[in-house]
Amino acid sequence: MPVAISTALPRGPLIGALEEGTRTCRFALYEASTLREVAVHCTQVESLRPEEGWVEQDPAEILRAAQECMSEAMARLPPGLGVRDVAAVGVTNQRETTVVWDRVTGQPLHHALVWNDIRTSKTVDSVLARLPGNDKDALRDRAGLPVSPYFSALKLRWLMDNVPAVQKAIAEKRCLFGTVDSWLVWNLTGGSRGGLHITDVTNASRTMLMNIHTLQWDPLLLKAFDIPREMLPEIRSSSEVYGDIADGPLHGVPISAIMGNQQANLVGERCFKEGQAKSTYRSGCFLLYNTGTACVHSKHGLLSTVAYKLGPDAPTVYALEGSVAVAGHAIKWLKDNLNLLKDPAEAERIASEVASTGDVYFVPAFTGLYAPHWRKDARGILCGLTQFTTKGHIVRASLEAVCYQTRDILEAMARDCGKISTETLSELRVDGKMAENNLLLQLQADLCGFSVVRTDIHEKAALGIAIAAGQAKDIDLVNINALPPSQSQCDVFTPSITPEDRKARYTKWKMALTRSLGWAKPSKSPSMTDKRYHLLASIPPSLFLISSFAMMLASEM
Numbered sequence: 001m002p003v004a005i006s007t008a009l010p011r012g013p014l015i016g017a018l019e020e021g022t023r024t025c026r027f028a029l030y031e032a033s034t035l036r037e038v039a040v041h042c043t044q045v046e047s048l049r050p051e052e053g054w055v056e057q058d059p060a061e062i063l064r065a066a067q068e069c070m071s072e073a074m075a076r077l078p079p080g081l082g083v084r085d086v087a088a089v090g091v092t093n094q095r096e097t098t099v100v101w102d103r104v105t106g107q108p109l110h111h112a113l114v115w116n117d118i119r120t121s122k123t124v125d126s127v128l129a130r131l132p133g134n135d136k137d138a139l140r141d142r143a144g145l146p147v148s149p150y151f152s153a154l155k156l157r158w159l160m161d162n163v164p165a166v167q168k169a170i171a172e173k174r175c176l177f178g179t180v181d182s183w184l185v186w187n188l189t190g191g192s193r194g195g196l197h198i199t200d201v202t203n204a205s206r207t208m209l210m211n212i213h214t215l216q217w218d219p220l221l222l223k224a225f226d227i228p229r230e231m232l233p234e235i236r237s238s239s240e241v242y243g244d245i246a247d248g249p250l251h252g253v254p255i256s257a258i259m260g261n262q263q264a265n266l267v268g269e270r271c272f273k274e275g276q277a278k279s280t281y282r283s284g285c286f287l288l289y290n291t292g293t294a295c296v297h298s299k300h301g302l303l304s305t306v307a308y309k310l311g312p313d314a315p316t317v318y319a320l321e322g323s324v325a326v327a328g329h330a331i332k333w334l335k336d337n338l339n340l341l342k343d344p345a346e347a348e349r350i351a352s353e354v355a356s357t358g359d360v361y362f363v364p365a366f367t368g369l370y371a372p373h374w375r376k377d378a379r380g381i382l383c384g385l386t387q388f389t390t391k392g393h394i395v396r397a398s399l400e401a402v403c404y405q406t407r408d409i410l411e412a413m414a415r416d417c418g419k420i421s422t423e424t425l426s427e428l429r430v431d432g433k434m435a436e437n438n439l440l441l442q443l444q445a446d447l448c449g450f451s452v453v454r455t456d457i458h459e460k461a462a463l464g465i466a467i468a469a470g471q472a473k474d475i476d477l478v479n480i481n482a483l484p485p486s487q488s489q490c491d492v493f494t495p496s497i498t499p500e501d502r503k504a505r506y507t508k509w510k511m512a513l514t515r516s517l518g519w520a521k522p523s524k525s526p527s528m529t530d531k532r533y534h535l536l537a538s539i540p541p542s543l544f545l546i547s548s549f550a551m552m553l554a555s556e557m
């Protein structure tokens, strides 16, 4: 059905959405009654790569970008609208990225370690050495996550082990830790002059320090990583009035929602029902499947994560997530490192010049493999090359790699839930910049065997956080059970290859994937320097959890 796009002059009240992503920061203002975007400003945030596998950002630069976006978007409001019309602001952010700062000076103690930074490989080995059977899934029951460089606890541990300024600030009880939401909200609500040190359940669920069931920092997880409780933020729901913005163009406006960007995207895509799934194609690819109020513990390599908790007394809704580290980033790599493309948008035309990949398979495991494999020893491979291989084949194989990685996740979800399968899932909703590539979405439909629905290339994280902020108690501008109609059009891609062809190609992908494993050598020496940590490390792995429990119980008596 065609969607009626409102052309009426925008009116207050408005809801602001601060969206701090890995590459870009945006601030958008929405008309509360229609959820129509009325003003926006976007800027880029630079990532620094000081060494192979290291990815950092300057927290001061992240804050500056956020402030620029808020000022510029406010300046772009249509005449007659101003700060008095902005009823609330929500904050959504790249997840897992780890910031440490000094509560007294307000200064960062190190650059932020970005979610796809893999310097913590040795830290992972040290932690694994202390878990029963070196099992990366030993903490899953509590955290919902495998031990991996991806999560904040490992990054924080690395900072504590390797950065003297962090060690000193901890000793002096001045060190605060947070994911990017905490860093921004602390600063926006006053910083060292009384800023709120908080996070929400979705972001906390990505730290590997929160108990996925109690939604509190977990004493055993804190002990496993030897992290002091006092440096952690308070965990709050995803939608409630936390406090007011302390200065700047939005001075006095309440902040009433915080969510990780993929969870906010799930809300923006209106995946409120159990069984609904969305996939976002950007540098990485993130597929979230709403499992309702049940926290499904994956036995097949997926993450159990909090999808949302839209109020302190609202039910906790969970999701199973499959995170792929390299999706659109592979196309950027073809452009920047191999000069095969001038622009990512060329990928579609060049890949369309050939009818198939010519049996070429590309596994872009540049930083290891995330879900569902969790193999930090994997590295990228390109296989099946012949003298007839052209750049069209390689570009097409890069697009297919995104589709196969998505299928790997869907297969794992089917095994975990029993409720979806590539046969029973009727459609997958997709968004993100890379989803503008029609060939990619056709290949996705072909290689998974079900319809792919592109709601909009524009991600819905900002819209999702605006919905969460608008529905908070005491804001009461948005009813999630009666949202205004979506303004976006849909494109549907349906499978066009035979099941036999699909099966044969997926089998070949799995062969290629197997060949990418075990390439990077496991590290030998643990990097941790902390004395207490070494003490814990001396506990035999099989005794570690038991003795930790005993220590916990003793300390609670």
Ligand SMILES: Nc1ncnc2c1ncn2[C@@H]1O[C@H](COP(=O)(O)OP(=O)(O)O)[C@@H](O)[C@H]1O
Residues within 6 Å of the ligand: 021, 022, 023, 024, 281, 282, 283, 284, 327, 328, 329, 330, 331, 332, 333, 344, 345, 346, 347, 348, 432, 433, 434, 436, 437
């Ligand atoms: N039309 C396209 N076809 C294939 N890949 C694309 C296309 N447009 C963008 N990409 C890739 O998708 C990624 C997503 O872009 P963007 O959302 O701007 O990045 P990020 O996730 O870094 O914020 C980029 O890495 C880019 O290489």
Ligand SMILES: O=P(O)(O)OC[C@H](O)CO
Residues within 6 Å of the ligand: 020, 021, 022, 023, 093, 094, 095, 096, 115, 260, 261, 262, 282, 283, 284, 323
């Ligand atoms: O900023 P994005 O879109 O790359 O999202 C990053 C994810 O939140 C990492 O888990």
